[in-house]
Amino acid sequence: MPSESRTFIEEARRAQIIECAIDAIATLGYAQTSLAKIAQLAKISPGSISYHFGSKDELIQAVVSEVARLATEMMEPAIVAQPTATDALRVYLETNLAFMGRHRKPLLALVEIITHARGGTDTPGPYTAQHEIALQDIEKVLAWGQKSGEFRDFDLRSTAIAIRGAVDAVPAQLLQNPELDLELLARELTTLFTIATRRQP
Amino acid sequence: MPSESRTFIEEARRAQIIECAIDAIATLGYAQTSLAKIAQLAKISPGSISYHFGSKDELIQAVVSEVARLATEMMEPAIVAQPTATDALRVYLETNLAFMGRHRKPLLALVEIITHARGGTDTPGPYTAQHEIALQDIEKVLAWGQKSGEFRDFDLRSTAIAIRGAVDAVPAQLLQNPELDLELLARELTTLFTIATRRQP
Amino acid sequence: MPSESRTFIEEARRAQIIECAIDAIATLGYAQTSLAKIAQLAKISPGSISYHFGSKDELIQAVVSEVARLATEMMEPAIVAQPTATDALRVYLETNLAFMGRHRKPLLALVEIITHARGGTDTPGPYTAQHEIALQDIEKVLAWGQKSGEFRDFDLRSTAIAIRGAVDAVPAQLLQNPELDLELLARELTTLFTIATRRQP
Amino acid sequence: MPSESRTFIEEARRAQIIECAIDAIATLGYAQTSLAKIAQLAKISPGSISYHFGSKDELIQAVVSEVARLATEMMEPAIVAQPTATDALRVYLETNLAFMGRHRKPLLALVEIITHARGGTDTPGPYTAQHEIALQDIEKVLAWGQKSGEFRDFDLRSTAIAIRGAVDAVPAQLLQNPELDLELLARELTTLFTIATRRQP
DNA sequence: AATGAATGAGCGTTCATTCAT
DNA sequence: CATGAATGAACGCTCATTCAT
Numbered sequence: 001m002p003s004e005s006r007t008f009i010e011e012a013r014r015a016q017i018i019e020c021a022i023d024a025i026a027t028l029g030y031a032q033t034s035l036a037k038i039a040q041l042a043k044i045s046p047g048s049i050s051y052h053f054g055s056k057d058e059l060i061q062a063v064v065s066e067v068a069r070l071a072t073e074m075m076e077p078a079i080v081a082q083p084t085a086t087d088a089l090r091v092y093l094e095t096n097l098a099f100m101g102r103h104r105k106p107l108l109a110l111v112e113i114i115t116h117a118r119g120g121t122d123t124p125g126p127y128t129a130q131h132e133i134a135l136q137d138i139e140k141v142l143a144w145g146q147k148s149g150e151f152r153d154f155d156l157r158s159t160a161i162a163i164r165g166a167v168d169a170v171p172a173q174l175l176q177n178p179e180l181d182l183e184l185l186a187r188e189l190t191t192l193f194t195i196a197t198r199r200q201p
Numbered sequence: 202m203p204s205e206s207r208t209f210i211e212e213a214r215r216a217q218i219i220e221c222a223i224d225a226i227a228t229l230g231y232a233q234t235s236l237a238k239i240a241q242l243a244k245i246s247p248g249s250i251s252y253h254f255g256s257k258d259e260l261i262q263a264v265v266s267e268v269a270r271l272a273t274e275m276m277e278p279a280i281v282a283q284p285t286a287t288d289a290l291r292v293y294l295e296t297n298l299a300f301m302g303r304h305r306k307p308l309l310a311l312v313e314i315i316t317h318a319r320g321g322t323d324t325p326g327p328y329t330a331q332h333e334i335a336l337q338d339i340e341k342v343l344a345w346g347q348k349s350g351e352f353r354d355f356d357l358r359s360t361a362i363a364i365r366g367a368v369d370a371v372p373a374q375l376l377q378n379p380e381l382d383l384e385l386l387a388r389e390l391t392t393l394f395t396i397a398t399r400r401q402p
Numbered sequence: 403m404p405s406e407s408r409t410f411i412e413e414a415r416r417a418q419i420i421e422c423a424i425d426a427i428a429t430l431g432y433a434q435t436s437l438a439k440i441a442q443l444a445k446i447s448p449g450s451i452s453y454h455f456g457s458k459d460e461l462i463q464a465v466v467s468e469v470a471r472l473a474t475e476m477m478e479p480a481i482v483a484q485p486t487a488t489d490a491l492r493v494y495l496e497t498n499l500a501f502m503g504r505h506r507k508p509l510l511a512l513v514e515i516i517t518h519a520r521g522g523t524d525t526p527g528p529y530t531a532q533h534e535i536a537l538q539d540i541e542k543v544l545a546w547g548q549k550s551g552e553f554r555d556f557d558l559r560s561t562a563i564a565i566r567g568a569v570d571a572v573p574a575q576l577l578q579n580p581e582l583d584l585e586l587l588a589r590e591l592t593t594l595f596t597i598a599t600r601r602q603p
Numbered sequence: 604m605p606s607e608s609r610t611f612i613e614e615a616r617r618a619q620i621i622e623c624a625i626d627a628i629a630t631l632g633y634a635q636t637s638l639a640k641i642a643q644l645a646k647i648s649p650g651s652i653s654y655h656f657g658s659k660d661e662l663i664q665a666v667v668s669e670v671a672r673l674a675t676e677m678m679e680p681a682i683v684a685q686p687t688a689t690d691a692l693r694v695y696l697e698t699n700l701a702f703m704g705r706h707r708k709p710l711l712a713l714v715e716i717i718t719h720a721r722g723g724t725d726t727p728g729p730y731t732a733q734h735e736i737a738l739q740d741i742e743k744v745l746a747w748g749q750k751s752g753e754f755r756d757f758d759l760r761s762t763a764i765a766i767r768g769a770v771d772a773v774p775a776q777l778l779q780n781p782e783l784d785l786e787l788l789a790r791e792l793t794t795l796f797t798i799a800t801r802r803q804p
Numbered sequence: 805a806a807t808g809a810a811t812g813a814g815c816g817t818t819c820a821t822t823c824a825t
Numbered sequence: 826c827a828t829g830a831a832t833g834a835a836c837g838c839t840c841a842t843t844c845a846t
Contacts, residue, residue, distance in 0.1 A: 184356060409805095571764050571765070639815080651831055808846100
């Protein structure tokens with residue numbers, strides 16, 4: 001789907017619709033968000049959304065990509081710039097939680113989509129891949145730390161699950177308690193996983 | 202809710218419907234599960250479910266109660282029987298993951314329900330309370346360990362979020378990779394959180 | 403439908419069901435009254451009503467008959483005992499409104515049924531007959547008064563419609579304003595129709 | 604409700620649906636009229652009605668408004684133009700019955716809606732207000748006649764109930780006997796209520 | 805004589821999608 | 826490009842009725 005194949009105005013419409021979709025999903029919840037409501041928010045007709053995205057699934061996929069792009073842009077450079085795996089792990093947690101604080105709506109929308117838009121056991125759902133990538137990213141950092149001798153000898157996948165699980169648990173908390181102190185949480189999680197992963201004396 | 206108020210045959214039907222609902226939700230996902238599909242699985246008419254449960258909400262509530270009963274029965278006694286907070290934490294993780302291994306479908310269904318059955322941003326959803334209780338249970342164990350001197354001085358809520366987040370991340374993994382080694386995972390998580398919480402030298 | 407064909411216990415059950423049906427219809431309104439609710443009120447099973455009455459329509463018909471019997475028993479003797487048509491007309495109005503005061507629930511139920519349970523234009527509805535009889539009863543009194551020279555020369559049907567219409571309008575008023583002074587109303591209607599029907603000088 | 608807010612084609616569809624709803628209610632009765640049947644009459648899909656009216660209640664409200672507009676347009680100017688209360692009362696009866704003759708179906712539909720659309724005994728129902736307004740309109744004419752000395756001294760509410768009751772009784776009669784002579788009826792009712800209300804010598 | 809579990813048709817409503825304009 | 830009217834299938838739910846017990 002090369003961007004050259006789309007006119008400028010078309011690209012603008014798509015961006016507008018994606019933004020309104022994020023707004024609607026984050027505000028109303030995935031189940032309560034219909035194309036009609038998104039259209040209403042965007043002040044366009046429902047048919048227009050189908051025209052630009054073909055189907056609801058495609059729109060949702062576009063939303064996911066957009067948020068992922070936003071998150072990656074914000075987080076990845078900082079992480080890969082770290083000199084040590086320990087620093088990278090710390091910055092991973094810090095940037096993730098910072099993203100949640102700064103881009104609450106896109107994050108909430110993403111969480112809504114991931115938890116709601118999965119298929120059955122057979123069809124894997126379009127966003128599990130995204131999650132697998134996230135885990136592998138963490139595993140890379142962990143493997144780095146083990147290789148460099150910073151980290152103790154643990155199972156990569158298990159530890160990645162724990163770290164990612166902790167991060168994924170935050171939006172739900174945030175939803176329930178908007179006053180949640182994300183900075184405190186970031187410090188505590190950093191400490192926790194730093195201790196938990198470092199080479200034991 | 203005296204058991205005398207329901208016939209034997211009614212109780213049997215309810216159990217059958219609950220089982221089929223668990224099956225449907227775990228297999229198809231919450232959003233794709235309709236009363237009609239549950240009825241189809243149970244080989245009864247859709248109206249029959251309404252007859253026995255009054256509303257979809259009541260059925261879902263019954264499913265939640267059933268799984269919660271199952272889980273509590275299996276896990277709580279073992280946890281409270283531990284002599285130290287460190288043991289309690291270990292057993293908490295072990296029994297939770299053991300439950301996932303033995304009751305995969307009920308567990309998946311429960312997770313589906315809890316993550317899906319929430320309203321918009323404002324309305325808290327009927328099962329967020331359940332989750333809060335789970336966090337407080339962990340916090341109790343953590344506070345116990347801090348008081349006894351087993352654990353270091355960390356923020357209770359942040360640490361509870363990390364632990365619960367790790368546990369909650371497992372079903373999604375399990376769904377994606379049914380061969381996941383839960384025993385290994387239990388050992389690794391136990392080690393991780395034992396190290397992370399214990400009093401530092 | 404001779405009463406001999408029914409056992410004593412069956413007759414009692416029917417009476418009980420009819421009473422509960424009246425209660426339900428008067429309290430909840432016709433549209434909100436289901437056989438299940440009547441059964442609940444009567445503390446019997448829904449199937450039992452079908453057993454005793456065959457169908458809902460039959461039950462409704464039985465309710466109508468019962469209320470009509472009650473009304474006729476209370477009103478007819480007093481009316482036919484009057485020496486003049488003028489007195490008969492007065493007593494007709496008085497007894498009708500007195501019945502409404504004393505048997506509010508049966509009356510309300512009857513009104514609910516008559517206004518709700520009509521078929522289409524083609525099928526006349528089972529209770530229009532009842533209404534036609536009521537009109538003819540009034541016409542008899544009016545014809546009597548015209549023959550005796552008490553009443554002026556008016557169209558029987560038109561005048562009967564006016565009188566019956568006035569009477570039928572009362573329950574709706576009563577429903578809206580339960581404090582309605584039925585005795586005042588009876589006096590006023592008597593005066594009005596006495597003046598309107600008497601031979602003009 | 605500015606007319607600019609609706610397309611021409613939308614307005615046409617709405618009008619068509621309203622007309623079919625009137626037809627269905629007048630023909631089948633309120634209780635037997637479903638959106639599906641109205642849609643069938645209008646040869647559109649059931650979803651289309653929801654599209655244009657949002658809910659059944661809104662459609663019913665639109666029907667009521669339409670008929671009320673029709674009736675008011677036809678009757679009010681003639682009534683208020685009369686020089687005396689006696690004339691006004693006569694014209695009130697004449698225009699009401701003339702309306703029934705000319706707009707039988709809308710009138711029947713309106714009566715069906717008003718008598719059916721009420722909740723239980725406690726909830727007043729959305730159209731009882733309409734009826735109260737009708738009574739108050741009559742009371743105004745009666746009060747006028749009493750003040751001018753044309754009418755005798757009677758209770759306003761009781762007399763208004765009688766007059767409105769007589770008028771409201773007509774549609775039911777019309778339903779049962781479509782050949783009913785409305786002009787005769789109008790003359791007779793006029794005479795009746797003129798005699799009944801005029802100052803007695 | 806009575807039960808109550810079960811049914812199936814029907815209800816009002818929602819919504820992704822289509823298509824003539 | 827964009828519209829918005831229209832669709833049709835699916836939803837949760839109600840209810841008179843049936844029938845094995």
